[in-house]
Amino acid sequence: MRGIIEKLPYLHALGIEILWLSPIYKSPFIDNGYDIADYQAIDPLFGTMDDFDELLAKAKTLGIAIIMDLVVNHCSDQHDWFKQACTDPNCEEASYFYFRESVNGHAPNNLRANFGGCVWDKVPGHNNLYYCHFFAKEQPDLNWFNEKLRRRIYQMINWWLDKGVAGFRVDAIMSIGKDPTFPDFPQDALGDGMCACSAMNLQCNEATNRFLNEMQEQIFRPRQAFTVGEVFNLQAENLGKFIGDNGNFSTIFDFGPHEHVCGHCAYYAYEKLSVAQLREEIFKSQRAAADYGFLAPVIENHDEPRGVSCYLPPMWHNSLGAKALGTISMLLRGIPFIYQGQELGMLNTRFNSIEEFQDLQSKEEYRRCLRQGLSVSEALDVLNAHARDHARTPMPWNEGPHAGFTSGTPWMRLQQDYQQVNVKAQLADADSVLRHYQKLVSLKKDPALQTVLTYGSCTELNTPYANVIAYTRKLAMQSVVVAANFDEGCATLTLTRRGTLRLTSGQVFINENQLTLQPGSSAVLVLA
Numbered sequence: 001m002r003g004i005i006e007k008l009p010y011l012h013a014l015g016i017e018i019l020w021l022s023p024i025y026k027s028p029f030i031d032n033g034y035d036i037a038d039y040q041a042i043d044p045l046f047g048t049m050d051d052f053d054e055l056l057a058k059a060k061t062l063g064i065a066i067i068m069d070l071v072v073n074h075c076s077d078q079h080d081w082f083k084q085a086c087t088d089p090n091c092e093e094a095s096y097f098y099f100r101e102s103v104n105g106h107a108p109n110n111l112r113a114n115f116g117g118c119v120w121d122k123v124p125g126h127n128n129l130y131y132c133h134f135f136a137k138e139q140p141d142l143n144w145f146n147e148k149l150r151r152r153i154y155q156m157i158n159w160w161l162d163k164g165v166a167g168f169r170v171d172a173i174m175s176i177g178k179d180p181t182f183p184d185f186p187q188d189a190l191g192d193g194m195c196a197c198s199a200m201n202l203q204c205n206e207a208t209n210r211f212l213n214e215m216q217e218q219i220f221r222p223r224q225a226f227t228v229g230e231v232f233n234l235q236a237e238n239l240g241k242f243i244g245d246n247g248n249f250s251t252i253f254d255f256g257p258h259e260h261v262c263g264h265c266a267y268y269a270y271e272k273l274s275v276a277q278l279r280e281e282i283f284k285s286q287r288a289a290a291d292y293g294f295l296a297p298v299i300e301n302h303d304e305p306r307g308v309s310c311y312l313p314p315m316w317h318n319s320l321g322a323k324a325l326g327t328i329s330m331l332l333r334g335i336p337f338i339y340q341g342q343e344l345g346m347l348n349t350r351f352n353s354i355e356e357f358q359d360l361q362s363k364e365e366y367r368r369c370l371r372q373g374l375s376v377s378e379a380l381d382v383l384n385a386h387a388r389d390h391a392r393t394p395m396p397w398n399e400g401p402h403a404g405f406t407s408g409t410p411w412m413r414l415q416q417d418y419q420q421v422n423v424k425a426q427l428a429d430a431d432s433v434l435r436h437y438q439k440l441v442s443l444k445k446d447p448a449l450q451t452v453l454t455y456g457s458c459t460e461l462n463t464p465y466a467n468v469i470a471y472t473r474k475l476a477m478q479s480v481v482v483a484a485n486f487d488e489g490c491a492t493l494t495l496t497r498r499g500t501l502r503l504t505s506g507q508v509f510i511n512e513n514q515l516t517l518q519p520g521s522s523a524v525l526v527l528a
């Protein structure tokens with residue numbers, strides 16, 4: 001936290017207005033802090049509550065609001081509630097969890113946890129009793145059907161809001177809807193007799209929405225909290241329950257492209273997206289949200305590989321590609337999020353062995369690859385494409401030891417390009433990805449464009465090029481064209497009228513109403 005305080009001026013110069021912190025609560029860190037042992041304590045690994053209060057206050061003076069990660073589908077098995085529940089399965093705290101007796105000597109049903117294995121494990125010390133966990137076994141799921149539990153969660157939320165946080169990023173929230181009878185499900189494509197637990201969540205959206213609505217009406221709305229939901233697999237017609245005037249969140253992340261890549265149950269079956277498919281996903285989300293409210297465009301986060309590596313063809317795994325992809329993402333209709341290092345155009349890391357990975361999910365996916373018959377080197381290739389660890393390497397501040405992140409020993413190896421791709425080098429280079437992101441943010445906030453870039457419609461611009469992504473933001477008489485060329489050749493777009501270039505990356509030319517983008521370039525143009 002001292003590090004974040006030190007870097008607040010950097011974030012301010014980037015132009016951001018909200019800072020989302022991944023979990024900094026007390027945790028045994030089985031899942032990088034998404035296993036919380038005390039919702040109202042800061043883990044000493046990050047600092048103290050005084051540090052947090054200082055961060056909050058200093059951020060405020062720079063106009064930066066802080067939002068916390070709200071992880072309430074589950075807690076840690078080290079949380080007092082769970083410890084008490086294990087000691088006495090008849091106590092009140094036990095009813096905060098899903099405790100079930102075995103069925104015919106087996107686990108209550110055949111759901112597979114998100115990180116592998118069965119969602120059921122035995123309650124320590126009770127041979128015939130199981131608890132449910134949709135993630136790791138150290139992350140027991142909380143029983144949202146229990147009103148007392150919900151009250152305690154709301155108290156905790158209010159406590160943070162009273163402190164002055166602006167709101168929350170709401171974690172794994174679609175997992176809270178469950179069928180408390182826990183029936184068996186038909187086995188899925190992994191062929192292990194089990195079914196991914198998300199199948200149950202998909203059937204229980206009604207319960208989820210009921211809980212979310214209560215939380216919105218009783219807490220978030222009256223407190224005017226800003227919330228961004230981690231919501232997957234939503235049908236377009238249900239979007240109005242999540243965003244907009246009647247939605248249960250301020251916004252939700254747009255995971256369209258990500259969901260397309262990982263529509264299969266194991267990393268080894270994930271798809272590589274073409275630029276055309278990426279474009280299709282982007283505009284599918286834009287069209288769906290248009291009538292309701294704002295989505296939050298993202299190209300990467302702590303659960304995904306780096307966006308440039310994941311979504312662009314190899315020839316654009318460079319600063320040109322990063323700037324063009326950033327341009328497209330940042331100016332869409334919505335509330336864009338920048339994930340640390342994205343603004344430097346960081347690429348995936350080359351991990352050389354399974355030991356270099358930290359994430360429990362990477363380890364499970366590695367085992368799945370081997371079970372599927374892949375060789376060790378093929379399994380590493382799969383992780384090198386899809387692992388969450390890519391986004392979890394230390395932030396590179398400079399070319400020095402540990403990339404200037406720490407004088408101690410970082411938790412994980414550095415991304416291999418840190419000597420070139422770091423904040424210090426990019427601040428010194430007027431043409432860097434970082435400088436481009438700064439310009440993108442300030443363009444979005446430019447008083448002359450702010451309204452159209454916030455509220456204006458977003459319509460795909462059809463071009464004859466398979467690898468061009470282009471759109472128009474439009475409000476009343478104002479039109480802004482945003483375009484990026486990921487093709488190997490030049491692309492020339494014919495616009496409805498002449499315009500003025502406001503921001504470019506790479507090489508861009510205009511001639512009357514013809515906009516020509518060299519390979520890898522992007523442009524933002526205000527039509528006359």
Ligand code: GLC
Nearest residue numbers: 031034071135171172302303
């Ligand atoms: C969310 C988080 C992820 C975590 C999981 C379980 O998906 O983003 O990092 O592992 O929830 O809490």
